[in-house]
Amino acid sequence: xxxxxxxxxxxxxxxxxxxxxxxxxxxxxxxxxxxxxxxxxxxxxxxxxxxxxxxxxxxxxxxxxxxxxxxxxxxxxxxxxxxxxxxxxxxxxxxxxxxxxxx
Amino acid sequence: xxxxxxxxxxxxxxxxxxxxxxxxxxxxxxxxxxxxxxxxxxxxxxxxxxxxxxxxxxxxxxxxxxxxxxxxxxxxxxxxxxxxxxxxxxxxxxxxxxxxxxxxxxxxxxxxxxxxxxxxxxxxxxxxxxxxxxxxxxxxxxxxxxxxxxxxxxxxxxxxxxxxx
Numbered sequence: 241x242x243x244x245x246x247x248x249x250x251x252x253x254x255x256x257x258x259x260x261x262x263x264x265x266x267x268x269x270x271x272x273x274x275x276x277x278x279x280x281x282x283x284x285x286x287x288x289x290x291x292x293x294x295x296x297x298x299x300x301x302x303x304x305x306x307x308x309x310x311x312x313x314x315x316x317x318x319x320x321x322x323x324x325x326x327x328x329x330x331x332x333x334x335x336x337x338x339x340x341x342x343x
Numbered sequence: 344x345x346x347x348x349x350x351x352x353x354x355x356x357x358x359x360x361x362x363x364x365x366x367x368x369x370x371x372x373x374x375x376x377x378x379x380x381x382x383x384x385x386x387x388x389x390x391x392x393x394x395x396x397x398x399x400x401x402x403x404x405x406x407x408x409x410x411x412x413x414x415x416x417x418x419x420x421x422x423x424x425x426x427x428x429x430x431x432x433x434x435x436x437x438x439x440x441x442x443x444x445x446x447x448x449x450x451x452x453x454x455x456x457x458x459x460x461x462x463x464x465x466x467x468x469x470x471x472x473x474x475x476x477x478x479x480x481x482x483x484x485x486x487x488x489x490x491x492x493x494x495x496x497x498x499x500x501x502x503x504x505x506x507x508x
Binding site: 301303315316323342343 | 370373374377378379445446447448452455456459460461
């Protein structure tokens with residue numbers, strides 16, 4: 241297992257850089273990962289990441305559809321906040337494993 | 344996973360209107376949008392049902408002449424059972440329920456997700472003419488009615504792929 245240092249903290253990640261131990265995550269760490277992928281985080285980013293982390297912790301699958309039903313933001317905003325591959329980027333910055341869902 | 348020759352664009356042609364055919368196209372298309380890949384989906388022939396407002400959320404699966412269709416438990420569904428009135432509706436309803444459990448949305452909602460992420464949806468001009476339809480028959484997600492030539496123009500570019508379903 242690989243390790244990385246963010247905000248002075250050593251965290252466990254897989255070969256693609258996704259956290260394998262989500263409890264090691266902090267907001268300071270998120271800011272640094274976001275910088276790596278070229279995103280400046282706002283309150284909206286943190287709100288949807290909190291939704292994703294809660295959903296992950298309760299064992300529910302992460303999908304783009306669940307974002308639309310989150311009540312936090314709609315999918316269009318999600319694509320704007322995390323341009324490119326939003327679910328992958330958002331989960332990486334939110335310190336949770338890469339989603340295994342096809343939708 | 345950085346790849347040397349990434350897929351930059353996918354162009355999906357959906358030519359059939361059974362629910363599983365339409366979902367195959369939409370899942371591949373939405374998956375591409377989720378990966379940040381430019382996505383065009385082109386509906387032709389019976390595939391047009393997927394973008395017709397009145398039909399898109401009422402698609403069915405074939406219960407006659409579908410040798411892969413099985414009953415719950417794994418037994419093959421006899422073709423003669425398929426002719427019982429209501430069997431097609433019931434099977435299609437069951438299938439939609441299973442899809443819903445996997446967080447696969449109804450067809451119209453799927454188009455919401457795809458277009459929100461920048462995916463483009465087109466209708467085939469020749470099929471539209473053949474079925475005597477107009478833009479008014481289609482859902483608001485459809486960007487336009489285009490010819491085969493225009494489809495290829497949209498599909499042009501390095502790292503672009505065409506998928507026919």
